Amino acid sequence: MPVRLKDIADDLGVSVVTVSKVLRNHGDISRETRDRVLKRIKELNYQPNLAARALVTGRTHLIGLVVPDLVHQFFAQVAKGASHVLRKRGYSLIISSSEEDPALENEEISQLLSRRIDALIVASSHSTPAFLQQIEDAQIPYLLLDRKFSGCEACFVGIDDRKAGELATTHLIENGCQRIAYIGGKNVSTAINRLEGFRKAMAAHRLPIHEGQITCRSHFDDAADITGYKAMKTLLRRKPHPDGIFCYNDPVATGVMQAIIEAGLRIPEDIALIGCGNVRYASALRVPLSSVDQDCELMGEQAAAIALDLIAGKVVTPKTVLLEPRLIVRKSSVRPAANSNPVSKPNRAVVSK
Amino acid sequence: MPVRLKDIADDLGVSVVTVSKVLRNHGDISRETRDRVLKRIKELNYQPNLAARALVTGRTHLIGLVVPDLVHQFFAQVAKGASHVLRKRGYSLIISSSEEDPALENEEISQLLSRRIDALIVASSHSTPAFLQQIEDAQIPYLLLDRKFSGCEACFVGIDDRKAGELATTHLIENGCQRIAYIGGKNVSTAINRLEGFRKAMAAHRLPIHEGQITCRSHFDDAADITGYKAMKTLLRRKPHPDGIFCYNDPVATGVMQAIIEAGLRIPEDIALIGCGNVRYASALRVPLSSVDQDCELMGEQAAAIALDLIAGKVVTPKTVLLEPRLIVRKSSVRPAANSNPVSKPNRAVVSK
DNA sequence: AAACCCTACTTAAACGTTAAAGTAGCCTAA
DNA sequence: TTAGGCTACTTTAACGTTTAAGTAGGGTTT
Numbered sequence A, B: 001m002p003v004r005l006k007d008i009a010d011d012l013g014v015s016v017v018t019v020s021k022v023l024r025n026h027g028d029i030s031r032e033t034r035d036r037v038l039k040r041i042k043e044l045n046y047q048p049n050l051a052a053r054a055l056v057t058g059r060t061h062l063i064g065l066v067v068p069d070l071v072h073q074f075f076a077q078v079a080k081g082a083s084h085v086l087r088k089r090g091y092s093l094i095i096s097s098s099e100e101d102p103a104l105e106n107e108e109i110s111q112l113l114s115r116r117i118d119a120l121i122v123a124s125s126h127s128t129p130a131f132l133q134q135i136e137d138a139q140i141p142y143l144l145l146d147r148k149f150s151g152c153e154a155c156f157v158g159i160d161d162r163k164a165g166e167l168a169t170t171h172l173i174e175n176g177c178q179r180i181a182y183i184g185g186k187n188v189s190t191a192i193n194r195l196e197g198f199r200k201a202m203a204a205h206r207l208p209i210h211e212g213q214i215t216c217r218s219h220f221d222d223a224a225d226i227t228g229y230k231a232m233k234t235l236l237r238r239k240p241h242p243d244g245i246f247c248y249n250d251p252v253a254t255g256v257m258q259a260i261i262e263a264g265l266r267i268p269e270d271i272a273l274i275g276c277g278n279v280r281y282a283s284a285l286r287v288p289l290s291s292v293d294q295d296c297e298l299m300g301e302q303a304a305a306i307a308l309d310l311i312a313g314k315v316v317t318p319k320t321v322l323l324e325p326r327l328i329v330r331k332s333s334v335r336p337a338a339n340s341n342p343v344s345k346p347n348r349a350v351v352s353k
Numbered sequence C: 001a002a003a004c005c006c007t008a009c010t011t012a013a014a015c016g017t018t019a020a021a022g023t024a025g026c027c028t029a030a
Numbered sequence D: 001t002t003a004g005g006c007t008a009c010t011t012t013a014a015c016g017t018t019t020a021a022g023t024a025g026g027g028t029t030t
Helices: A005-014 A016-023 A031-044 A052-059 A074-089 A102-114 A129-137 A161-174 A189-204 A224-236 A250-262 A278-286 A296-311 B005-012 B016-023 B031-044 B050-059 B073-088 B104-113 B130-138 B161-174 B190-205 B224-236 B249-264 B278-284 B297-312
Strands: A064-065 A092-097 A118-122 A142-143 A156-159 A180-184 A215-216 A243-248 A272-274 A291-293 A320-323 A326-328 A349-352 B062-067 B092-095 B119-123 B142-145 B155-159 B179-186 B215-217 B244-247 B273-275 B291-293 B319-324 B327-328
Touching: A005 A031, A005 A064, A005 A326, A005 B244, A016 A031, A052 B050, A064 A102, A064 B327, A074 A092, A074 A296, A074 B073, A074 B297, A092 A102, A092 B073, A092 B092, A102 A118, A102 A129, A118 A296, A129 B249, A142 A296, A156 A161, A156 A296, A156 B249, A161 A189, A161 A243, A161 A272, A161 A291, A161 A326, A161 B291, A180 A189, A180 A224, A189 A215, A215 A224, A224 A243, A224 A250, A224 B319, A243 B244, A243 B291, A278 B249, A296 A320, A320 B215, A320 B224, A349 B005, B005 B016, B005 B031, B016 B031, B062 B073, B062 B104, B073 B092, B073 B297, B092 B104, B104 B119, B104 B130, B119 B190, B119 B297, B142 B297, B155 B297, B161 B190, B161 B244, B161 B273, B161 B291, B161 B327, B179 B190, B224 B244, B224 B249, B244 B249, B249 B273, B278 B319, B297 B319
Parallel strands: A064 A092, A064 A118, A118 A142, A142 A156, A156 A320, A180 A215, A180 A243, A243 A272, B062 B092, B062 B119, B119 B142, B142 B155, B155 B319, B179 B215, B179 B244, B244 B273
Antiparallel strands: A291 A326, A320 A349, B291 B327
16 A cells, blocks of 8 residues: 555656666666656655565664663663664664563564564573574674673673772772672673672772672562562671672662661661662662763664674674773762772773774 | 575475465465474574565564653553563564654654554654654554544553542642642643643642742753753742642652752652652652552553554554553652541552552 | 365465666767 | 767566465265
8 A cells, every 4th residue: 555666657657666776876867857756756755665675685774682671771771872873874773672581582582583684782681602593593693782601702892890890899898898798690791790890809908708798699580679679688687787789780779778778777887889880860869879880872882883884794893892881979888987089980982802 | 595485395395385384374284294394494493584474465563662762761661561462462562762852753653664564652752643644644553652642533542641640739739738839741741631630639629829830841852850850940949939749750750859859958848749650760769759650561561452453453442541540659748747648539549668 | 977076285476676687779989 | 880888767587475376186976
């Protein structure tokens, strides 16, 4: 029922190809014909059938984005950044949320591959890179976002998680915390590497890490805030309880905050708290939450740019883009007693490979 | 490069159509052939080319969802709900964010129509329904979500905004507020109808509404929280300042909260506050925020279900689904002084921490 | 034994577009 | 004058799939 090239061609007594050429600004057309065609196209409000175009060109101008949880503001912002870049280049983003479920993620990826997307950006909920095989098999260019896999060759855009962990932990230490706990996720690189940064900072200040001070939970079935809440409840049973908490993301920190307050303890006086990700509402929380900013929109933009390069067949170097994390100090981590010296570095994208 | 039906057919010495029939569980195939085909399909990990299929069937199994702002948790949750329903039925959701920009929204819709999506779900940032014409012209079934247009025939899924406004405002009144202000958006039905509910509740209690007590701002260029912050700054210059604020959504309320606290006033003692939408983090805010729950995931699910019905050509009745708003009482609106008896109309208020 | 009906296929055509190759008609050069 | 080269088209084929129509070969009915 929609208008086709053929309709326009018949109306004007030219061939379909002529109309198609006008549409694609092919040189091979006289001024006069071009104008007549354009006029008719506008009159009928012709919209090319992208499915047909995709079939013959092999290009869908669709780019897939798979995230673990779209409701987490972080990924929504990444999507926004990516979408912004792609839109300008005539590409659409097709977003899938895996709900942190690897099996569902596989299904979604399979769907996207079936649609012959031109490239795929994945923030995976898998703990091993085996699933990447299906993307390789389909020969569709892809890159990893936020979460990577050790020993995996694929392109990657994310932040320097180790440095983020170090930054946050050092900040807590500088604010006088001694018994710092880490609450993270399971089997994802962000959690693992932030933990590594945590360990490094603790070691650098010769602070011991006791058994049980490190919590790693997958939040497969719980929302992250509930995960944080439960983890903190457990930590509070330890005597003495921790005096500082570093959470690997802000939703977890939100739950932690809730648990601390419920226990009748004060933030930051009794327990200092810092998250990671710097969600928009961090400053509006019960206690304004210190965090490590990741510039998520920029992350999305960079990922999109690399996806486009991959499609264009450009050799992408470096293959890894690590954004520089930035410490954002708010009330939740600033202890009156301590002399704080919040280190804020300029937010340059640091490129490594 | 991907495997095609032809590859499988050639391998087995059957025709392409035979393979296609197996794929679609057509009856016309012997047990033996079916098994051979299925085996080969699995071996080669055949993925049908959906673009080709779409071209011939006219069905893309794609459903478009246009939202004003994906970073707003409300719409992310709606998307999640819709996606959940559609996935089960073999449809994919393709999400566009218009960033509250009508012009951009038109572009995105046009893109989606060009992709021959099977149906479109729109939460529009337009203030008039004129843009719907392009969807009508393309003859693609669609429905409105969250925001509707008066006098518009289209299907709609949303909440009863008038009731939401009434519920929230009555609650503030019952908590002893007298000078209640409304902070809303411009030209969108949610804002307009919640305002209407506000007026109705005020009138029912014979409370006057003074000039300037009603703020309607579009947040075209600001994020909603900044809009709320600015609006509240202005309201605070009035003497006497309002003693209750109803915000048409939670991000706005978040900004309002910030402004009130900065001014050195207490919530709820000096100013009671209630939002709408009940975002996940509402209970974790500086002052736990009362809100009106909209059950956004359900909204997404219902919208998806209607979209599927429209595609199936079913007569959709009723054409309008209004979800019942539910008052969620938290600290921000409960004044110790007042004898609060938040009995709200058909459904009871839920008191949550 | 002719007519018919099944079953299990195959063949032909179509979907709307683009890519590649072909061509008519005119102009220019040697 | 003839070849060659432009310009502005057209024709043909293809992309991977589905739909509709056709058919070979066997069995059953009458």
